Amino acid sequence: MSIATFLTRTRGNRDTAQPFGVQDFLAYGYLVLGVLIILVPVLWTFFSSIKSEVAVDSFDTRVLPMAQVEAEIDGVGPKPVWIHTAPDGTRTEVFKAGPTRMMTEVARLAAPEDVYEVPRDELAPKEEVRVAVENYLDPLLKRNGQENFHFATYLYNSVFVTVAATLITLLINAMAAFALSKYRFPGRLTFTLLIVATLLIPASIILVSLFFVVWSFGIFGSLWGVIIPAAATPTGVFLLRQYMLTIPDELLEAARMDAASEWRIFWRIIIPLSLPALSVLAILSVIWRWNDFLWPLIVLISDPNKHTLQLGLTQFAGEFNSDFHYILAMTVVTLIPITLVFVWLQRFITTGIATTGLK
Amino acid sequence: MTPAGLLMAALGLFWGLGGTIWLLSHRRYTLRQVPQFFMDLLGFPVELAQSMFGRVGVPYALLLPNMLIFGFFTFLPMILNLYVSMTGGGSIALFDRPFVGFEKYADLFDCETIFSPRTCSNPGYNFWTGMFNTLWFVLIQVPALCVVALLTALVVNQNIRGRGFWRAMFFYPVMLSPVVIANIWNWVLHRKGALNAAIGETREGLSLLAGVAGFDMVMTVLMAVLLLLASERTLRAQDDPSTAWAAVFGLLFALVCGWAAPLSLMGLSGSFWLGVALAGALVWLVSSGHRLARAAVIGAGIVSVLLLLMVQFDAVFDFGRYRPINWLVTPNTGWPFFWLVFVFCWSHMGFYMLILLAGLQAIPRDLYEAAKMDATKPFRAFWRITLPLIMPTLTVVIVLSLIRSFQIFDEVYLLTGGGPGRETFMVVQNIYEVAFAKDIPDYGQAAAGSVLMAIVIAVFTFFQLWITRRQSEL
Amino acid sequence: MTHTLELNDIRKSFGQVDVIHGIDLAIEDGEFVVFVGPSGCGKSTLLRLIAGLDDPSSGDILLRGRRVNGVPASERGLSMVFQSYALYPHMSVRQNLSFGLENIRMPREEIRSRVEDAAKLLQIEHLLDRRPGQLSGGQRQRVAIGRAIVREPVIFLFDEPLSNLDAELRLQMRVEISNLHAQLGNTMIYVTHDQIEAMTMADRIVVLRGGRIEQVGRPLDLYNHPANKFVAGFIGAPQMNFLSGTLDGRVLTLDSGMVRDVPVAEPGQGETVTLGIRPEAVGVSLDGHGDEQITVENYEQLGAVTYIYGVFPNGESLTVQHAHQIPLTRGQTIGVSFPTEAFHIFGGAGERALEMQR
Structure with missing residues (x-):
């Protein structure tokens, strides 16, 4: 087998190997392009977030975080370092001793007193690669006047809402799905149709009166006001019901012969056997609740201590419209947890949703 | 305390306290079975339903929590929507709101023509x-x-x-x-973001390249070679033309057509889209195995070479200065x-x-x-x-x-x-x-x-x- | 004396469809009773009614004299082996066995000892920590039986437990279940569609058809004295031969031509009857002598026995089981003889067996 064949074969073993045809080329080209469109903005945001404030504000389009070097000058204090390239090609490290004009006053680092003038366009900043950790640390540690991003509070609220809502969703959806899949009872069709109906009622058209209901329940402005209305999901009920239908009825009858109460059958037989579907629903629920925006915006906006990460980030971005370096850093902070979860579970998530979910 | 709060408290009391009493009076738990006890307590309404009504009652008890939430937070708002839409004022108390009939709808439809x-x-x-x-x-x-x-x-x-x-x-x-x-x-x-920067730099680079002497000739030859290669490959596939190569050829054809702008001779624009349409037709012919496919590929090859001679590549790639667009605001x-x-x-x-x-x-x-x-x-x-x-x-x-x-x-x-x-x-x-x-x-x-x-x-x-x-x- | 299980006029219908039409049955302590019948005869439904998984539409179920209609399955003290075994796939064998005992809140020590006793009895001790998915068909079968045993039930219920096994294992498990019954001495009710299982295992067989009991009796009684044509045809392999004829007085005239005096208790009045005769009761003579002649259509030489499939000139077919090896060719004509004492005559409504003067 020639090396060319070896390098270009795309599938199969030695015997069935086919050369890398133009069709494969188009397919991979499409995929690479797609992945670039998806990844480049995210990565660009990340790389921008570790640039210094100056670089961000001047929209520096280099990938690496370049920052101008500062030097401590005797008797003057810290000053940015510039490199002066003379017409003959000699390079000198200088700092600006006066305002920037056509002819700028500069002085050597070693001899700050010895000021001389050079043309402005012969000066270039001396740069080094420096990760601007302060973009992250200032808001997180509430330094340098960045006291409005309560990361710990937001994270706690987001995690609390996500975990509580997911647990409740799993429990009550599984109960409903169990009833609909494993019992014959009058009204089963009615209940099923009612749940189908909720599938077709989008959340945003009941926004206003849901607000009234939540207000009358006294959970407006509290995290429960976000958790409870979203806990019963039609998608979850159907996903689980579909899966539970595949559990043989004989198992339930065996358990009944084994003197298990119906609740115990649910807990000890149905739940463990539905774990694949339950974990898919758990993932979906986590994505939904973690990324929720509109309803938390209505319910929780008035109390900064109840803001979720998404609300906190929105507020933060709104307050400091020009502080891009902080906004970018906090965006990255917000996207990191979900990215980690995704990297960790990606195979499981994608195959799970594809095989178990939503048929 | 709101009525809903009272309701929740009562429910909690019934569930927690009532459930504990009921379970302890019906079953015995050893110290080891404490987790099991809490599990049973969680399902206390279901257990109660089973002991009161037998297996018939169980599905209703199982459906209850889900349907309660659906009822209160989906169906009830759905109906309330109609009521709220017929009330006015800014009061949050539902029954304090004055009834205004269809006034709110009338406001929405208060138009000379609804489509404007x-x-x-x-x-x-x-x-x-x-x-x-x-x-x-x-x-x-x-x-x-x-x-x-x-x-x-x-x-x-x-x-x-x-x-x-x-x-x-x-x-x-x-x-x-x-x-x-x-x-x-x-x-x-x-x-000043990454997209504008990238577009600007690409255009600048291409403009520079287009300024180099001989660019037109090199590009013409390059495109000609590519076109020939693609059309030859399309036709060479053993029994019938290859769809994938036809797609490549179609793309090249559309580009050449766009650059050559044959329609501009008649004072029309849209040459590129004409090219896209022709290329699409070509790919369709090839992929559906039409008997005219071969003839179409050969014809398109000849046309594209003719078009290629019309293209002034240095003019096509001279973009001039790029003025960044404010994508989301303009x-x-x-x-x-x-x-x-x-x-x-x-x-x-x-x-x-x-x-x-x-x-x-x-x-x-x-x-x-x-x-x-x-x-x-x-x-x-x-x-x-x-x-x-x-x-x-x-x-x-x-x-x-x-x-x-x-x-x-x-x-x-x-x-x-x-x-x-x-x-x-x-x-x-x-x-x-x-x-x-x-x-x-x-x-x-x-x-x-x-x-x-x-x-x-x-x-x-x-x-x-x-x-x-x-x-x-x- | 009260019976272990008594069924009084049990009826069951699913919606408009009647599945069980009034069944009366009493089962004694320690009996091995087999419900047998073709598929759709209601035998599994009947078992589920006894188990408490379904409730009868009318009639009473009495367990040790106590009426248990409406008593949930879990409280009847029965245990069941399912056709698919229904082992909990997410639990180990040990957990499968102890699940039911945990549910009735038995002390841990006792659960352990019971599980281990059952495992020892069924020789599955080495499998206790495995999951059902890791077991072979026969091992799963044993675990399913083990799960029934640990409850120490009043009655064991088996719902076609061997139908998922291959032929060899089926034979082996048949013997084991019989031995188990001998060892434990519990009452067992066993449902099957396979009459061989019924014949080999049962103390008493209940033959069901269309939701009714056709006959109840010990295996050989059913074989020797079938109450009607259905039972006669269902029990025994190869199937009993049925030849149609008419009965006038005490003279039976077969459609194929043979005329014979038969000692029926009540003389007939020229009505159509069916003569049943078991294949092994038919005599064969290669030289064509006998009561009738048949043409050999096909034959099977098994060594110990020979099966001959022949047809009468009028087209009726006859199966003969001959206990020796004999030289045969297709198309050959042989003579067959029918001893009167092996006759079963079925006639009247339901093709009941006519009584003979013996």
Whole structure:
């Protein structure tokens, strides 16, 4: 087998190997392009977030975080370092001793007193690669006047809402799905149709009166006001019901012969056997609740201590419209947890949703 | 304490205390069985139902919590919407609200002509602007999303390496929250952002290159070689022309056609689209195995060489100075709307792709092998096997994305805020602003808008289901 | 004396469809009773009614004299082995066995000892920590039986437990279940569609058809004295031969031509009857002598026995089981003889067996 064949074969073993045809080329080209469109903005945001404030504000389009070097000058204090390239090609490290004009006053680092003038366009900043950790640390540690991003509070609220809502969703959806899949009872069709109906009622058209209901329940402005209305999901009920239908009825009858109460059958037989579907629903629920925006915006906006990460980030971005370096850093902070979860579970998530979910 | 709070407390007391007493009086638990006790306590209503009514009562008890939440937080609001839409004032207490009948609806319909929102009253103007924008958005978004998702699913479903990786990469944006997405794209699309910088630098580089002497000749020869190679490859495939090479050839043809601009001789524009249409026809002929396919490829090859002689490459690639566009802010360019569609696709495509991919993988391989034995052309196989079998999944995807696109709020609100002007102002934003973001909230108005929106969504969904039902009957 | 299980006029209908039409049955302590019948005869439904998984539409079920209608399955003190075994796939064998005992809140020590006793009895001790998915068909079968044993039930119920096994294992498990019954001495009710299982295992067989009991009796009684044509045809392999004829007085005239005096208790009045005769009761003579002649259509030489499939000139077919090896060719004509004492005559409504003067 020639090396060319070896390098270009795309599938199969030695015997069935086919050369890398133009069709494969188009397919991979499409995929690479797609992945670039998806990844480049995210990565660009990340790389921008570790640039210094100056670089961000001047929209520096280099990938690496370049920052101008500062030097401590005797008797003057810290000053940015510039490199002066003379017409003959000699390079000198200088700092600006006066305002920037056509002819700028500069002085050597070693001899700050010895000021001389050079043309402005012969000066270039001396740069080094420096990760601007302060973009992250200032808001997180509430330094340098960045006291409005309560990361710990937001994270706690987001995690609390996500975990509580997911647990409740799993429990009550599984109960409903169990009833609909494993019992014959009058009204089963009615209940099923009612749940189908909720599938077709989008959340945003009941926004206003849901607000009234939540207000009358006294959970407006509290995290429960976000958790409870979203806990019963039609998608979850159907996903689980579909899966539970595949559990043989004989198992339930065996358990009944084994003197298990119906609740115990649910807990000890149905739940463990539905774990694949339950974990898919758990993932979906986590994505939904973690990324929720509109309803938390209505319910929780008035109390900064109840803001979720998404609300906190929105507020933060709104307050400091020009502080891009902080906004970018906090965006990255917000996207990191979900990215980690995704990297960790990606195979499981994608195959799970594809095989178990939503048929 | 609110009545609901009292209710919750009573429920908790019944569940926790009553359950403990009942369970302890009926069963014995050893110290080791404490976890089991709590498990039983959690299901106490179900246990109680079973002991009171036998197995008949159990499903109702199991359904109860789910249906209570559906009832209070989905069905009740659904009905309340009608009531609220007929009341006025800013009171939050439901029964303090004065009844105003259909006044709120009348406000919305207070227009000279409903299709021109500018002739409406203020609330009507906002609502109908939002509604028409949303309709436009849905009409563009849903087909675009479905086509891209289906195309991606088809490519990922090919016999390619690292399928899991590609699938995961395309799904990744689904995991991101709208706020993060908005911040990312705001940054990329900023006037001095990465996109403008990249476009600017590319154009500058090309302009420089075009200025080099002999560029025209080199490009002409290069394109000629490429065209010849592609057309020769298209024709060389043993029994019939290769679709993939035909696609490459078609792309080259469209480019040459666009550059040569034959229509401009007659003073018309749109040469590029003419090229695209011709190339599409060519690919269709080849992939459906039409008997004219060979002749068409040869003809297109001759035409493209003639066109190539007309192209002045140094003029084509001399772009001049690039003035960065403020993508999300400049009015009357269509760009804010375009980017909205793009970002929405970017963030939701992966989910629908996964569903479609699952549908594609459920199609038995045997069918394609049987089709191959019957000498079916790939294009025909797609049209006659893949598409009919993926149709149920595609219907689900269309309905889901339809409902989803109608409700678009987060991305718009965070990216453009509805601007510039009212160009990207969507109906949900109108509802949100009327009810929650104004100094004097007008819940009745917002509820009336919600009711109208519900009707529009219902009409769309049923229309869509009706169409696909007609199709699946065929 | 009260019976272990008593069924009084049990009826069951699913919606409009009647599945069980009034069944009366009493089962004694320690009996091995087999419900047998073709598929759809209601035998499994009847078992589920006894188990408490379904409730009868009318009639009483009495367990040790106590009426248990409406008593849930879990409180009847029965245990059941399912056709698919219904082992909990997510639990180990040990957990499968102890699940039912945990549910009735038995002390841990006792659960352990019971599980281990059952495992020892069934020789599955080495499998206790495995999952059902890791077991072979026969091992799963044993675990399923073990799960029934640990409850120490009043009655064991078996719902076609051997139908998922291959032929060899089926034979082996048949013997084991019989031995188990001998060892434990519990009452067992066993449902099967396989009459061989019924014949080999049962103390008493209940033959069911269309939701009614056709006959109840010990295996050989059923074989020797079937109450009607259905039972006669269902029990025994190869199937009993049925030849149609008419009975006038005490003279039976077969359609194939043979005329014979038969000692029926009540003389007939020229009505159509069916003569049943078991294949092994038919005599064969190669030289064509006998009561009738048949043409050999096919034959099977098994060594110990020979099966001959022949047809009468009038087209009726006859199966003969001959206990020796004989030279045969297809198309050959042989003579067959029918001893009167082996006759079963079925006639009248329901084709009941006519009584003979013996």
